Amino acid sequence: MMRRALKTSMILSLAALSASHIFAPLSAQNSDQVSSLAEAQKPLRPSAFDYKPQDDDERSLWLAMDEFERETSNSKFLIRDEKLNRYIKSILCRTVGENKCHSTRIYLMQTPQFNAMMAPNGMMIVWTGLLLRARNEAQLAAVLGHEFAHFENQHSLQSLRGMRAKADAMRYLSFVPFVGIIGQIGMISSILEFGRDMERQSDMVALDYLVAARYDPMESSTIWKQIRAEMDAVAAAKGKPSHKDDNGGFWATHPATGERMEYLRAAAVKAPKYGYRVGEKEYRENLSDWWPRLIDDQIKLNDFGATEFLLSSLANGKWTSELLYARAELYRARGKKDDFQKSIGFYKQSIALNGLPENWRGLGVAYLRTGQPLLGKAALKNYLLKAPYASDKSIISMMAGK
Amino acid sequence: MDSLHRTSLKSGGIGYKLKKSIATAGLVLGLVSVFVTSSSYAGTVLVSEQQDIIRPGFKLQDAPPPHIILFRPDITISEQSAGGVEQPNVDWTNNARASMNLSLQNFFQQRGAKLSIMPELKGEEVTVMSDYRSLFLTLLNISINHQMTPDDRLPNKEHALDWTLGPGAAKLATLGGLQGADYGLFFLTNDSFLSRSAERAALLSGIFGQEETSSTHIGYAALVDLKTGDLLWLNTDVAMEGDIRTEKGAVLRVSELMQGLYPPPPAPVKKRK
Numbered sequence: 001m002m003r004r005a006l007k008t009s010m011i012l013s014l015a016a017l018s019a020s021h022i023f024a025p026l027s028a029q030n031s032d033q034v035s036s037l038a039e040a041q042k043p044l045r046p047s048a049f050d051y052k053p054q055d056d057d058e059r060s061l062w063l064a065m066d067e068f069e070r071e072t073s074n075s076k077f078l079i080r081d082e083k084l085n086r087y088i089k090s091i092l093c094r095t096v097g098e099n100k101c102h103s104t105r106i107y108l109m110q111t112p113q114f115n116a117m118m119a120p121n122g123m124m125i126v127w128t129g130l131l132l133r134a135r136n137e138a139q140l141a142a143v144l145g146h147e148f149a150h151f152e153n154q155h156s157l158q159s160l161r162g163m164r165a166k167a168d169a170m171r172y173l174s175f176v177p178f179v180g181i182i183g184q185i186g187m188i189s190s191i192l193e194f195g196r197d198m199e200r201q202s203d204m205v206a207l208d209y210l211v212a213a214r215y216d217p218m219e220s221s222t223i224w225k226q227i228r229a230e231m232d233a234v235a236a237a238k239g240k241p242s243h244k245d246d247n248g249g250f251w252a253t254h255p256a257t258g259e260r261m262e263y264l265r266a267a268a269v270k271a272p273k274y275g276y277r278v279g280e281k282e283y284r285e286n287l288s289d290w291w292p293r294l295i296d297d298q299i300k301l302n303d304f305g306a307t308e309f310l311l312s313s314l315a316n317g318k319w320t321s322e323l324l325y326a327r328a329e330l331y332r333a334r335g336k337k338d339d340f341q342k343s344i345g346f347y348k349q350s351i352a353l354n355g356l357p358e359n360w361r362g363l364g365v366a367y368l369r370t371g372q373p374l375l376g377k378a379a380l381k382n383y384l385l386k387a388p389y390a391s392d393k394s395i396i397s398m399m400a401g402k
Numbered sequence: 403m404d405s406l407h408r409t410s411l412k413s414g415g416i417g418y419k420l421k422k423s424i425a426t427a428g429l430v431l432g433l434v435s436v437f438v439t440s441s442s443y444a445g446t447v448l449v450s451e452q453q454d455i456i457r458p459g460f461k462l463q464d465a466p467p468p469h470i471i472l473f474r475p476d477i478t479i480s481e482q483s484a485g486g487v488e489q490p491n492v493d494w495t496n497n498a499r500a501s502m503n504l505s506l507q508n509f510f511q512q513r514g515a516k517l518s519i520m521p522e523l524k525g526e527e528v529t530v531m532s533d534y535r536s537l538f539l540t541l542l543n544i545s546i547n548h549q550m551t552p553d554d555r556l557p558n559k560e561h562a563l564d565w566t567l568g569p570g571a572a573k574l575a576t577l578g579g580l581q582g583a584d585y586g587l588f589f590l591t592n593d594s595f596l597s598r599s600a601e602r603a604a605l606l607s608g609i610f611g612q613e614e615t616s617s618t619h620i621g622y623a624a625l626v627d628l629k630t631g632d633l634l635w636l637n638t639d640v641a642m643e644g645d646i647r648t649e650k651g652a653v654l655r656v657s658e659l660m661q662g663l664y665p666p667p668p669a670p671v672k673k674r675k
Contacts, residue, residue, distance in 0.1 A: 059492040067478075074532035160489070167485020171603050175610050 046122065047100040047152055058120065058157050065119040072107050072123065079108040079128070079290075087286045088126065088140070095141040095213045096148045104151060112297040114227060118147040120156035131287060132294050132310060133230070134223060137279030138210065142220035145206030153205070155198045166191050192252065199254045200263070207267050216276035221264035224257050230309050231257075237305025292356070295326040304334050321355035328359070332366050340366045357386035361396060368399070377401050453550045454637035454662035457563045462625075462663060468515045468584050471575065471628070473535070475502055475589040479646060482594045482617070484603035494647050501652040502591070509656050513664055517587075521578040530573055538588055541565045541633050542624060550638070563633060571631030586628050591621035591655060593646050619646070623659040637662050 044051055053059040072078065079085070085108060093101035104122045113129040124147050134140040150156070166187045173180040173187070203220070210217040228244040235242035247256040254260075287294075298307050307330050315323045328346035331339040347363040350356070360383035367376030380400035384393060462468055479494035503519055510517040523531055548556050549563055559565075575583040595617045596604060604616070619642040625635040637659055644654035 056492070057489070060489045063490050063492045063495060071532075074528060160487075164483045164485060164487045164489070167487050168483055168599060168603075169485070171484045171486070172606075174612070175606050 045152055046120070046154060047096075047103040049103075051103065053121075057160055058154075061156055061160060062121045065121040065123060068119070069105075069107075069121065069123045072109075072125070075107075075109065077109045077111060079110055081290070084108065084286070084290060088131075088144075091137050091141050092124075092144045092148065095145045095209045095215065096152075097212075100148075100152070104148065110293075110297060112294070112301055116143050116147050118150045118156075120151065120154065122151065124148070124151070128290075128294050128297065131290070132298055133226065134283070135226070135280060135314075136219065136283045138215040138219035138277070139223040140283070141210055141213065141215045142206050142223060145209035146202045148209070149202035149205035150198070153198075153201065155202070158198070159195065162194055163191055189250065192250070195253055196255050200260075203255075203260060203264060204267065207264060207271070211271050211274070214274055214276055216278050217268040217271045218265065219278055221261050221268055224261035224264065226313065228257050228261065229313075230306055233309035234303060234305040237308070291322055292326075295322070296329070299326065299330050299333055302333070304330065319349070321350045321353035321359075324350035324353065325355050325359055325362070328362055328366075332362055332369075335369070340370045344370070357383055357390075360386060361390075361392075364396075364400070453639075454635065455545065455549055455563045456635045456662065457632060460634045462515070462585075464514055469582055470510060470515060470517050470585045470587050470625070471580060471583040472503070472506060472517055472519050472587045472589065473531070473574075474520060475499070475591070477502060477590070478592050480592075480594040481597050482600050483597050484599040488594050498591070498593075498646050498652065501649060502589070502646075502656065505652045505656040506587075506589070506660075508653075509660055518580055518583060520580065523578050527577045531577060534567060534571060534574055535588075537567055538624070538626070538633075541567065542588075542622065542636065545633065545636055546638060563636070565633045567626060567631035567633070569629070569631055571626060572628055575628040583628055585634070586626045588624045588626070589622070589659070591642075591646060591659070592618070593620075594618045595647075619643075621655070621659055623663075625663065635663055 044054070053062045085106065088108060089101070089106055092104070092106065095101075104118075104124050106124045106126055108126050108128065111127040111129060112132065113127055114133050115127045116130055117125040119125075124144070126144070130140070130143060134143070170184045170187045173183040176183070207217050207220055210220060231244040232242045235244075245256055245258055247254060295307075295311070298310065301307070308327070311323055311327050311330070319327075324346045328343040328350060330343075331346065332343035344363060344366045347355075347359045347366065350359045351363070360379050364376045364379030364383060367373075367379055377400045380396050381402070384390070384396060384400065384402075387393075390396065477495060477499050478490050479498055480488040480490045481494075482488050507517045507519070520531075545563065545565060548554050548559065571586075574586055575581075618640075620640045621642060622636065622638040624633065624637070626633055639658060642655060642658050644651035644658070646652055646655050
């Protein structure tokens with residue numbers, strides 16, 4: 001009974017991992033040498049116009065994902081802003097090609113963590129935490145290209161088939177006394193290893209996309225460098241050792257970030273030396289409307305180390321009024337010793353740079369919290385003057401003693 | 403890293419969890435990400451086999467004939483491999499969707515009621531429906547945890563099914579160009595059948611004295627008042643009979659899930675001699 005329970009939990013854990021299977025060769029690589037007959041028989045790629053699932057397994061995945069997409073499209077977390085969506089899509093299209101990108105639908109979810117996901121039916125999910133962390137178009141393109149490579153190479157379908165076959169084998173191995181368990185562990189290991197191989201493959205395909213689109217391929221390594229530095233900062237703020245090299249060990253679904261950073265760097269060095277761009281200025285401009293909201297979500301994670309790291313690296317020595325406001329809010333939210341005092345300093349700097357009216361609100365509250373009611377109330381009144389239609393008008397009026 | 407479904411699939415009820423456990427399997431198989439996604443496999447524990455609860459004093463009247471809207475039912479039929487991987491079967495699911503609609507319509511017609519099937523919605527209407535569905539799933543969760551589970555009843559709702567979507571739910575009666583509906587029906591069935599190889603493995607499990615796997619058949623049906631938004635009746639079942647893939651099974655499934663909405667007439671009392 002115990003063993004059975006253990007095995008069940010192993011199988012369930014397996015089901016919970018985005019695991020994988022056999023490799024699909026990259027069709028594009030040898031296309032020049034393929035004879036016309038083989039060309040005719042070449043299987044359709046999911047990015048092909050009006051592609052339909054080809055067999056029962058693929059139809060099954062699409063059914064599940066179509067239902068999921070139905071829900072996702074109604075999500076309260078979905079960002080529907082047309083301008084931003086168009087911009088993100090344009091980067092994908094530039095990266096993988098206009099003829100292919102329209103087979104996917106991007107869903108931009110307001111979620112401050114770093115990730116993006118791809119479903120086999122063409123639904124791509126991008127979390128806003130990625131937008132916060134990417135520094136330029138090339139870095140975003142590296143991630144979008146990685147997801148697209150999963151889609152184009154039907155990795156979900158391979159995962160499903162591989163996992164089913166290996167989970168079945170595990171079940172039968174459970175009938176073999178003693179030796180069976182070792183075989184089962186081998187199966188798990190092999191499922192996970194194939195999953196990591198698919199991740200590596202997608203990383204490398206994405207790098208090719210970047211080169212073709214003339215985005216600097218080195219940026220695909222740099223983004224991992226940034227993520228690792230952020231992990232260090234998080235650990236330092238908590239006084240704990242960094243998890244940057246900890247990817248789950250045996251259970252890892254993805255290669256370690258350090259490994260990815262290294263092999264991407266090595267490949268980028270060997271890439272042809274075209275005139276590449278990174279698109280940093282365009283990236284900042286196009287995201288400027290969303291920055292305050294995205295940063296606000298990040299602050300609410302209550303992850304001081306990560307947020308302080310992000311803000312500092314975004315500022316890169318040049319603190320804008322928005323970044324100063326965000327930093328002030330971060331310190332005020334933590335509220336440890338001296339934090340209010342620091343936040344007062346940042347609010348004032350931001351105000352000096354013509355920052356948001358919300359600076360006065362934060363400043364007022366920070367004054368109140370540090371036992372300076374007169375200054376506090378005056379600042380809050382100033383906020384109400386500058387933002388007469390604020391949604392929190394009533395409560396702030398009360399605090400201001402109006 | 404947070405798992406995907408925690409963010410995009412909001413909180414929900416047991417029906418939702420029923421769904422989630424299946425959706426999760428589909429999701430983890432279906433989605434590939436750029437980074438670690440720690441998915442937790444959400445299993446579902448429903449204690450009792452079948453339970454139905456009804457709002458005190460509610461009875462579906464015969465006249466005037468009640469008009470009920472069937473909100474898009476949640477239907478999935480999967481095949482379970484020997485290793486426990488569940489995979490939705492497209493043909494079974496699509497067939498069941500059609501046969502469930504038909505069986506439900508027949509069921510109500512035979513009892514003098516009218517069932518309208520909500521058409522595919524567009525634009526703003528999709529959001530309205532989706533919001534009320536989420537709210538309903540919350541009520542469903544509460545009803546199961548705090549009404550059907552006597553030990554966990556809330557002090558102010560000790561004795562009665564007393565939850566409501568609020569009068570705003572009246573909007574649901576006019577979605578998709580429908581008119582004049584009195585009630586709305588939420589409906590879920592999730593079935594999973596063993597594949598051939600899973601059956602063989604189950605047989606071996608029996609021989610080796612391991613716990614046997616089996617097919618699963620879970621579902622619920624719930625009726626809400628489209629004037630007041632009140633939840634009127636709820637039936638959940640985790641061990642249903644009948645093969646929903648067949649016409650006969652679909653009819654049986656409907657009669658099982660609708661059990662309680664039309665209580666059988668009391669057995670005639672035998673006169674004593």
